[in-house]
Amino acid sequence: MRFKYNIFFVIVFLLPICLGILGVTFPKAIDEVRIFSTQITLPIFKTQATVIRWFRDQGQHLLEWAHLSQENDQLKRKVQELENELNSVSMLKKENERLTALLDLKSRNTGPSIPALVVGRDPSNWSNFIVIDKGKKDKIYVNTVLVHPEGLVGKVISAGKNSARAILLTDSQSRVSALDERTRDVGLVEGEGSAMLKMTFLDYNSQIQVGDLIVSAGLGGVYPKGIPIGRVTMVSEEKNRLMLYAYVKPFVSFSKLEEVLCVNK
Numbered sequence: 001m002r003f004k005y006n007i008f009f010v011i012v013f014l015l016p017i018c019l020g021i022l023g024v025t026f027p028k029a030i031d032e033v034r035i036f037s038t039q040i041t042l043p044i045f046k047t048q049a050t051v052i053r054w055f056r057d058q059g060q061h062l063l064e065w066a067h068l069s070q071e072n073d074q075l076k077r078k079v080q081e082l083e084n085e086l087n088s089v090s091m092l093k094k095e096n097e098r099l100t101a102l103l104d105l106k107s108r109n110t111g112p113s114i115p116a117l118v119v120g121r122d123p124s125n126w127s128n129f130i131v132i133d134k135g136k137k138d139k140i141y142v143n144t145v146l147v148h149p150e151g152l153v154g155k156v157i158s159a160g161k162n163s164a165r166a167i168l169l170t171d172s173q174s175r176v177s178a179l180d181e182r183t184r185d186v187g188l189v190e191g192e193g194s195a196m197l198k199m200t201f202l203d204y205n206s207q208i209q210v211g212d213l214i215v216s217a218g219l220g221g222v223y224p225k226g227i228p229i230g231r232v233t234m235v236s237e238e239k240n241r242l243m244l245y246a247y248v249k250p251f252v253s254f255s256k257l258e259e260v261l262c263v264n265k
Contacts (some may be wrong), residue, residue, distance in 0.1 A: 040106060052092055074204075113263045114138055116146075119163070128171035128193065128254075134262060135162045143222050146260040151228040151251035152176070152216055153260050168254050169197060170227070177219035178248075183207045186217050187228055197230060202244040208235055214248050224265060 043199050096176040114134060123130035134140045136159050146153040154168040167174055178199055185206040187199045202208060212232045218225025230250040238245055 012163065012222065061181055065183075077249075099216050101218075102160070105127075114137070114140070116164075116260055116262050118257050118260065122165070128168050128174075128191070130166050130168065130257060130260075132164050132246065132260060132262070133168060134154075135160045135164050137161050138262075139264065140262050140265070141162045145223055145227075145263045145265070147227055147263055148252050148257065148260055150253070151230065153252055153254070153257065155196070155222060156262070169250060169252075170254055177217040178224055179216050179217040179225075180206075180232075181213040181215055183212065186219070189214065195254075196233070197248040197250055199232070199246040199248050200238075200243070202240070202246060204237075204255050206245065207243055208232060209245055210235060214246075224263065 025123050038045050074135060116134040116138075119132050119133045120131035122131070122259040132140075132146070140156060140159050144156040144159070144164070146155060152169060152177055154171075154174065156164045156166045158165045168191070169176060169189070170191045170193065172193045176189045177186065178189040179186050183206060185202055185208050187202045189197050191197050192198055199214060210232050214225045214229045214232060215227055216229060218228040228251055230248040232246045233249045234247040235244060236246075237243075
């Protein structure tokens with residue numbers, strides 16, 4: 001143990017003194033030693049400096065990546081907010097256009113009328129019945145006619161105090177007397193439970209043709225005359241060859257109804 005202590009003493013205290021004396025006595029020799037030692041340690045110092053720079057650069061890159069990642073998340077949130085705002089504006093614009101058209105239709109209607117929102121559909125017959133948010137307290141009764149800026153919708157078949165249920169033209173139980181605006185031929189437009197309507201009881205010598213405008217005829221005491229229904233897409237003979245029938249594409253997109261105008265005669 002004492003021997004190790006002596007070696008430590010020599011290295012720590014005596015070696016610097018000896019080197020100092022040699023430096024004064026043999027300066028050139030010391031310079032040579034310093035140059036030699038520098039050449040030996042230079043690669044180590046270069047490697048050390050390279051490692052330090054690498055870790056420093058990596059740390060900087062990590063900080064920059066974290067900052068960019070945070071900035072990217074903020075930009076994504078901002079883009080999402082702007083998209084939501086744009087969608088809201090678009091929806092409000094479309095709603096405003098629909099309501100404006102409905103008010104214009106109301107102003108052109110000479111009889112009593114009131115706008116209503118479609119608030120539900122019949123689960124058992126989704127595409128052919130609707131529920132509106134107006135009822136008897138709003139003077140909505142059975143056979144109140146529903147119209148849309150695009151054309152005829154249907155009629156109320158039952159009414160409560162605050163809501164009413166209506167049948168659409170597309171239902172197989174729906175019947176509307178109709179008129180070809182060009183030829184003045186009268187027939188009966190029936191629903192078939194699909195997107196198309198069928199106009200029956202047309203005279204065999206009728207000049208009805210594809211593209212003709214079909215409107216309500218005003219017969220039967222329910223539907224007013226002159227409300228647009230749709231356009232003829234096909235004309236053919238009945239099986240008995242005594243009459244003609246035509247398929248009519250309605251103007252109203254029944255599956256997209258959101259508002260209607262309720263008209264009482």
